[in-house]
Amino acid sequence: MRSRQLLLAVLVTIFAILGSAVLVHAQDQITVGFAQTGSESGWRTAFTEAMIAEAESQNINLIFSDGQQKQENQIAALRSFIAQGVDAIILAPLVETGWDEVFQEAQDAGIPVFIIDRNVTADPSLYVTRIASDFVYEGRLAAAWLATATANREQCNIVELYGTVGSSAAIDRATGFAETIALFPNLELVASQSGDFTRTGGKEVMESFLNSLDPASICAVFGHNDDMLIGAIEAMKEAGIDPADDILTVSVDAIDDIFVSMMNGDANATVLLSPNMGVQAYAAIRSYLAGETLPALIPVPSAMYFQDTAAEEYAARTGG
Amino acid sequence: MPENKTHTEVNDVAPRFNLIQSLHRNRRLLFPVVALILILIGDRIIQPNFFNIRVVDGRLVGSLIDILNRGTPTVLLAVGMTLVIATKGIDLSVGAVIAICGAVAAVLISTTTLPPLIVILISIAAGMLCGLWNGILVAYMGIQPIVATLILMVIGRGIAQLITNGQIATFSNPTLEFVGKGVLLGFPFPIFLSLIVFGLVWLLVRRTAIGLLVESVGANDRASFFAGIDAARFKVFVYVISGVCAALAGLIVTADIKGADANNAGLWLELDAVLAVVIGGTALTGGRFFLGTSVIGAFIIQAIQTGIFVSGLPPTFNLIVQAVVILAILFLQSEELRRLFVRIFTSLRKPA
Missing domain, CATH: 3.40.50.2300 (Response regulator)
Structure with missing residues (x-):
């Protein structure tokens, strides 16, 4: 009997809190x-x-x-x-x-x-707290995908299109990527140069990689952002290389244009750097105002996009 | 007969003597060439296949081709900048003009049905307009060149962003793309474009009196004015030439990536252009100018850049390596430093 009463009391309390929370949510x-x-x-x-x-x-x-x-x-x-x-x-x-x-x-x-x-x-x-994307995690995610994609290859030489030297996005993505490929003996970073996060920079750096290294020995390219990779795709095409087939590609940002490249079969994968941090930010504010304690860093979730859903995602984004 | 023989002897000797004399007289101009060769040798030592050139789909591919091709925007800017600097001016807006003209071309080609050649002409006209604006501010408003062109340098990117709506404006048009990535006789098309522009400007300034008048304006514009030269008109003229060169560079970088990047196209390229002119031996104080060595200067900058890319050095060293190499070249050119070395050398030899 007592326990049933207790349960009832607890349930009433929960509903009361939930109800007032909903009320607060709707009114305040x-x-x-x-x-x-x-x-x-x-x-x-x-x-x-x-x-x-x-x-x-x-x-x-x-x-x-x-x-x-x-x-x-x-x-x-x-x-x-x-x-x-x-x-x-x-x-x-x-x-x-x-x-x-x-x-x-x-x-x-x-x-x-x-x-x-x-x-x-x-x-x-x-x-109170910081809501941010985790650049290190993005680098890890890119490397993890590459490890899966090349799991049955004995050796995979990777070239890296580095972002602007000194920027935290470049430093952290390079760190996350390097520490993850270190776990896989078949993955090796053979060259890394800065393309300043621009298309022209990415194209120029990729051209120089294709000249200084044997193009047939390059297995994958990792771009610190999509723009540099889009430039690199141009460089590969001009050198008679089929991007995404001869050389695997992975980059970060998930901008609209990289989906076009994926639809054309020129790029393999991109890691989402979500510009939509509002959900996490406003949720954090509401819970803080409700008296909850928050962690020092609230990460914004990353995701990956591939060729198979590229057309769909592009249409959704451009309101197609 | 004997007289005749002596005559030919004199003729034989004279040109050789002249060559050596002119080499000696213009030894300052030799330094850029020597520096470029040294850098290329350095690149070859760092990367053994640096001089290799292979043929892919009828186009030549290799690091040397990359230097020629990637150097073209800076070469074009350096040609215009040389004339501007010869009039004791400077054009800091060229990087922003690249962004504007690239944006104009990309947006027109993707949103209108204008034929590509008309689009290219409109883009060049936009460059002329930018040059005209700079020239009028400098020549007729009496604003210091560095300040006058700084205005367009700052607002130019804003204008380009307005044109592209803040996005990278992409397009697909074979004719316009050819300007940046076309292949002619195995070589990338931009190389021919910069050669033509250099040739035309060289003919214009060296085969007419214009070059001399520009030098005269730069050496002393007041004296030139009293000598009957319309100094202001020549100043406007050189800024317009600089604007056209920037427009062509803008078309190349835009066509190369099939998109106009208002934020980054030509970013800081004005500084590379000024550096190329200075390495080429033209003084920022105006007067005598050297068009050919400015072009060599631009290739020096590109040879360093391409060398760093193939060197395998971590990217964090890029800027330091660049600065050290350029500093070494400028030291090589410094008369004062050379005299100092000679003094130290002779004082060391004396006690012995």
Whole structure:
């Protein structure tokens, strides 16, 4: 008897909490200030658009500020958010340093700060958490696919199209990739050069690889982004090599154009660098405001795309 | 008869003497050539198959071809930049002009039904317009060249982004693609394009009085003005030439990847062009200019770049290697440094 009563009590409590949570969800519109770096790349634009669209669908009042590649603009935006008394602040920092003072001001005003995308060096007690893609994981994922695809080959020589030297995306993707191929004795990185994340750079570097190495000895190419790989595809075609068949390809970003290459049979695989971090960011804000504690880093899930679903995905993205 | 013989003897000796004398007089101009040969030998030592050239589908493929082909945008910019620098000016906007002209061509070819040749002409006209803008700011508004062209350098990429809507504007058109990746007689087409442009500009400045007048404007534009030269018009002229060269470079880099990348096309290439001109022996203070060695300068920069790519060095060393090699070349050219070495050498020999 007692146990049944207890169960009933527990169930009632659960329903009460759930009910109020749903009620809160439906009624409480929260106001969030979002300070973006600027709009320097197509990926960044997609990131901004996804943040705004996700806020609308979640009934969040999003105040957006474009920093135009200037930290002082971003700091001014943060101060304006504090003055407006927003419920939470999301910052996509342009640079890592120089945020402590304004974060302190936000903390004094009782407004939580969430970091999205790039990192900051500020005292971790001054902000709640960071929502970001895991570049190391992306490198690992690319290598893991390559290991599977070449499992029955005795030796696979890989060339790498390195991103901009010194960028965290390039460093981490190279690290994740290198540590994973080290687990497979048949995989070997034979050359790596910087193509600066551009198509022209990727094409030029691939041309030089095809000249300095025996093209028949290259088994796969890993591009730190899709643009460089699209350039490399051009270089391979001009050298009489069939990309994706003679030389396997894998790259990161999952931009629209790489799906066209996959549909044409010129590229094998791409790792998604999701520009849609809004889901994780807004979920984190809601759970923080509900009093939950959050981990220091909330990763945005990566995924891989292959030739078989390329046409479908491309049509979905371009609204086809 | 004996007189006649002496005459031929003199004739025989004279040209040889002239050659040596002119080599001695223009020894500054020899340095770029020597530097290029040294770098190529260095590349060959690092990568034994550097000089290998094979034929794939009727086109020549090899590192040397890559240097010629990949060097063409910088060569074209260096040709225009040499004339601008000769008038004591500088054109920092060429990288942005590349982005604008590439964007114009890519967007027009993919969204309109204009014939490719018209699209190419419109793109070149856009380059002329950019040059005209720079020239008018410098010559008629009296704005310092570095500031005047900086304006277009900054807003130019914004304009290109507006044209392409912030995306990489891709296209598929065989005629336009040919400009960047076509093959003629086994060689990539851009090599011919840069040769033609270099030839035309050389004829224009060296076979007419224009070159001399440009040098005169650069050496002293006030004196030139009083001598009856319309200095302002010549300044506008050289910026327009620079704009056209940048437009052609823009067409090449855009056609090469079948897409206009407003953010990255020609990024920092203006600095490579200035460096090529300086390595070629033209002084930033204007006056005498050397078109041929500017081109050699551009190939030096590309030979270093291609050499690094095939060297197998980790990418993190790229910029340092580049800087060290270029510093060495500039040291080689420095008269002061050479005199210092001679002094040290003679003072070491004296006690012995």
